[in-house]
Amino acid sequence: IGIITKTSFIKPIYQGSNLLSCLTDKQREIIIHANRVGYYKYPRKINSEKLSKQLHLGRATVVEHIRKAENRIMTQILTGY
16 A cells, blocks of 8 residues: 655644634635625525525525635644534
8 A cells, every 4th residue: 555654733723713714814704704694594594696685696606605615624623524
């Protein structure tokens, strides 16, 4: 199979319990608002179209910010695994 020649461990960026510190200001703003208005509830209380209208942004922009924010958060949670 081979010999392991190098291993590394990447420390999370966030400090303590502030997981959202790894996000940009805009990502944090959008993801917090999305949570407040029920975007993450099941079933969803609001869809991305209505969410984008509330935020006065294009739907594609909002979805991209949410996707990138979720990716950053999950990367931080799973760092080291």
